Amino acid sequence: xxxxxxxxxxxxxxxxxxxxxxxxxxxxxxxxxxxLGVDKARNGARAGFDNTISGTDLIVGAxxxxxxxxxxxxxxxGNATAEISWQTYQDITAREDIAWTIxxxxxxxxxxxxxxxxxxxxxxxxxYSNDTPLVLTQGERFExxxxxxxxxxxxxxxxxxxxxxxxxxxxxxxxxxxxxxxRPFIVTGILEPTGTPVDQTIHIPLEGMTAIxxxxxxxxRSPMADTITEDMIRDFDLTPRTITAVFVGLERxxxxxSTQRALNTRQGEPLLAIIPGVAxxxxxxxxxxxxxxxxxxxxxxxxxxxxxxxxxxxTSLNERxxxxxxxxxxxxxxxxxxxxxxxxxxxxxxxxxxxGLVLVQLGLAxxxxxxxSSYGVQLQGLxxxxxxxxxxxxxxxxxxxxxxxxAATALRRSLADGLTVKL
Amino acid sequence: xxxxTAAVQIKGLKFAWTEGPALLDIPAFELAAGERLFLRGxxxxxxxxxxxxxxxxxxxxxxxxxxxxxDMASLSGARRDRLRADRLGVIFQMxxxxxxxxxxxxxxxPCRFSQTRRQAIxxxxxxxxxxxxxxxxxxEEKMLQRPVTELSVGQQxxxxxxRALIGGPSLVIADEPTSALDADTRDRFIELLNEEAARYGxxxxxxxxxxxxxxHFDRSVDLGEINRAGAIA
Numbered sequence: 001x002x003x004x005x006x007x008x009x010x011x012x013x014x015x016x017x018x019x020x021x022x023x024x025x026x027x028x029x030x031x032x033x034x035x036l037g038v039d040k041a042r043n044g045a046r047a048g049f050d051n052t053i054s055g056t057d058l059i060v061g062a063x064x065x066x067x068x069x070x071x072x073x074x075x076x077x078g079n080a081t082a083e084i085s086w087q088t089y090q091d092i093t094a095r096e097d098i099a100w101t102i103x104x105x106x107x108x109x110x111x112x113x114x115x116x117x118x119x120x121x122x123x124x125x126x127x128y129s130n131d132t133p134l135v136l137t138q139g140e141r142f143e144x145x146x147x148x149x150x151x152x153x154x155x156x157x158x159x160x161x162x163x164x165x166x167x168x169x170x171x172x173x174x175x176x177x178x179x180x181x182x183r184p185f186i187v188t189g190i191l192e193p194t195g196t197p198v199d200q201t202i203h204i205p206l207e208g209m210t211a212i213x214x215x216x217x218x219x220x221r222s223p224m225a226d227t228i229t230e231d232m233i234r235d236f237d238l239t240p241r242t243i244t245a246v247f248v249g250l251e252r253x254x255x256x257x258s259t260q261r262a263l264n265t266r267q268g269e270p271l272l273a274i275i276p277g278v279a280x281x282x283x284x285x286x287x288x289x290x291x292x293x294x295x296x297x298x299x300x301x302x303x304x305x306x307x308x309x310x311x312x313x314x315t316s317l318n319e320r321x322x323x324x325x326x327x328x329x330x331x332x333x334x335x336x337x338x339x340x341x342x343x344x345x346x347x348x349x350x351x352x353x354x355x356g357l358v359l360v361q362l363g364l365a366x367x368x369x370x371x372x373s374s375y376g377v378q379l380q381g382l383x384x385x386x387x388x389x390x391x392x393x394x395x396x397x398x399x400x401x402x403x404x405x406x407a408a409t410a411l412r413r414s415l416a417d418g419l420t421v422k423l
Numbered sequence: 424x425x426x427x428t429a430a431v432q433i434k435g436l437k438f439a440w441t442e443g444p445a446l447l448d449i450p451a452f453e454l455a456a457g458e459r460l461f462l463r464g465x466x467x468x469x470x471x472x473x474x475x476x477x478x479x480x481x482x483x484x485x486x487x488x489x490x491x492x493x494d495m496a497s498l499s500g501a502r503r504d505r506l507r508a509d510r511l512g513v514i515f516q517m518x519x520x521x522x523x524x525x526x527x528x529x530x531x532x533p534c535r536f537s538q539t540r541r542q543a544i545x546x547x548x549x550x551x552x553x554x555x556x557x558x559x560x561x562x563e564e565k566m567l568q569r570p571v572t573e574l575s576v577g578q579q580x581x582x583x584x585x586r587a588l589i590g591g592p593s594l595v596i597a598d599e600p601t602s603a604l605d606a607d608t609r610d611r612f613i614e615l616l617n618e619e620a621a622r623y624g625x626x627x628x629x630x631x632x633x634x635x636x637x638x639h640f641d642r643s644v645d646l647g648e649i650n651r652a653g654a655i656a
Contacts, residue, residue, distance in 0.1 A: 005535045006535075009524075009535070011524045012528075013523050015523065016522060016523030275650070276442060285517075322518050323521055323522070325515075326515070326518075326519065326520070326521055327521070327532075328480060329478065329480075329507075329515070329537060329538070329587065330513070330532045330533045331504070331507055331508025331509070331532075331533050331536035331537050332503040332504075332508075332534075332536050333501060333505070333536070334500070336536060351549035415480075416537070
């Protein structure tokens with residue numbers, strides 16, 4: 001009762017100094033928003049990446065770093081430096097401990113979206129986010145060599161529907177000189193949104209990938225290419241000579257390490273087999289250093305915000321000596337004065353950190369869709385978490401603690417001033 | 424309330440600030456219960472210090488100040504605070520009001536700090552505050568809604584009287600409450616203060632340097648006469 005009434009006084013006192021209180025609350029809110037924002041971005045990115053691939057036991061590609069292989073094969077980030085031969089792919093598929101394989105061939109693009117050559121097993125076997133299969137919302141899978149199935153993000157961004165014609169670009173450049181305009185693809189299906197890079201991908205058959213590159217063996221279009229007709233292409237053997245990577249599902253998950261070792265040490269073409277979860281773990285180790293630095297910086301920024309709480313209350317003390325004397329005269333005990341000051345600091349901390357929380361939630365609600373459409377990674381766990389709660393509690397607690405500094409000053413002065421303050 | 428207990432009784436009081444000569448040396452002084460006393464003293468004569476000692480925010484170094492039957496020297500700081508909260512009303516020279524509270528909230532302020540004061544009011548403290556304000560001529564609703572900093576000095580001082588009297592204190596201390604008022608307002612203010620203090624049966628210790636006000640009160644005392652330290656200076 002008594003304390004509630006003091007907090008009421010503290011609140012009115014803050015309202016009386018609106019401008020200064022609002023600036024202080026803003027400082028605390030921005031610092032808390034930065035901290036929570038960094039934390040959310042970190043956890044969101046991790047959850048998003050972790051959800052991108054599920055059920056795939058091994059990823060096999062040409063020797064490179066395991067993070068590199070993971071990034072270009074699953075997240076379409078960066079480029080493959082080497083490929084593996086079709087024969088090697090056949091050898092892998094033939095192994096008895098392997099249940100299924102998905103071939104992946106990357107390298108071309110369409111208006112900034114990556115093109116991936118694959119086969120029907122992709123639609124049957126690929127899983128994301130806790131064993132969720134890919135589902136078509138429109139149309140059907142590709143059947144012919146010049147057909148394509150596009151991710152939900154591609155469809156939304158470029159406004160494509162089933163039946164749309166798309167011209168692929170050689171490599172990753174913007175549309176122009178290196179277009180495969182002579183051989184457009186027809187969109188036959190659109191996938192459900194997944195919140196993974198699949199949304200940003202155009203899927204075509206491996207044969208289609210080979211077909212558009214007939215006459216491009218040197219990397220650019222040869223003068224001979226124009227003389228090759230559609231019928232001639234269809235008569236060619238369109239089996240690819242190389243692919244970029246293979247997603248592998250095992251018969252028994254228990255054999256994952258031995259199969260990985262067998263592939264990594266096999267005779268013939270050298271290979272790199274990685275376990276997606278392990279590679280992700282290594283990636284987080286690398287990014288962890290940066291994350292910790294960001295967290296440390298944002299904690300310092302919160303400290304700055306708290307210092308502004310201290311400053312705003314300390315600077316108000318001089319003009320409030322009279323007020324303290326009045327409160328003392330009307331019966332306030334030293335404890336009341338102390339509580340009043342601490343409560344003001346606590347209220348600034350509480351309102352500030354809650355505002356910061358709201359700011360982050362608003363920011364994520366506005367920015368989330370932009371991030372997910374540009375990077376194909378959804379920020380997950382946007383809702384309130386325990387971290388939010390603890391942050392608000394910790395900042396409020398720290399503000400209360402800091403409040404004891406001006407509180408002690410006000411207490412000392414009000415005891416010395418008594419009832420006689422000449423202003 | 425025991426009516427024959429003196430509101431204030433001083434016997435052999437000595438007080439000095441930490442470094443300096445004795446400021447107060449009062450062999451004897453008494454304010455009877457319900458008595459309205461005028462204490463005259465020029466500024467610098469130690470009257471504010473004396474009020475601080477009576478209000479219990481300062482502690483005497485020697486001798487006794489008894490307030491409402493309590494020996495202030497033997498009470499702990501917390502007990503002195505409680506006594507002040509429960510049974511004393513204080514009116515300052517000016518700037519009596521807390522700027523961020525409304526007129527009525529300023530009047531009910533003592534009820535925030537004292538259970539006794541709140542319980543002494545039979546009904547709602549807010550209603551009691553409005554009754555007190557109305558008797559002091561502050562009943563215009565528009566005026567009550569204004570920020571206290573926009574009230575005239577005379578109005579502010581009357582709000583302070585209402586605050587000092589809410590919850591029926593036994594002793595009201597007024598430190599130069601009229602020095603910022605013009606002559607007409609001042610006389611009316613003192614009449615109101617006297618009337619209301621009498622209505623509540625509260626003793627009134629009215630301190631001022633202006634000897635012409637003495638006629639309004641039961642008795643008049645010159646601080647210079649009772650304070651031996653002051654006489655030397």
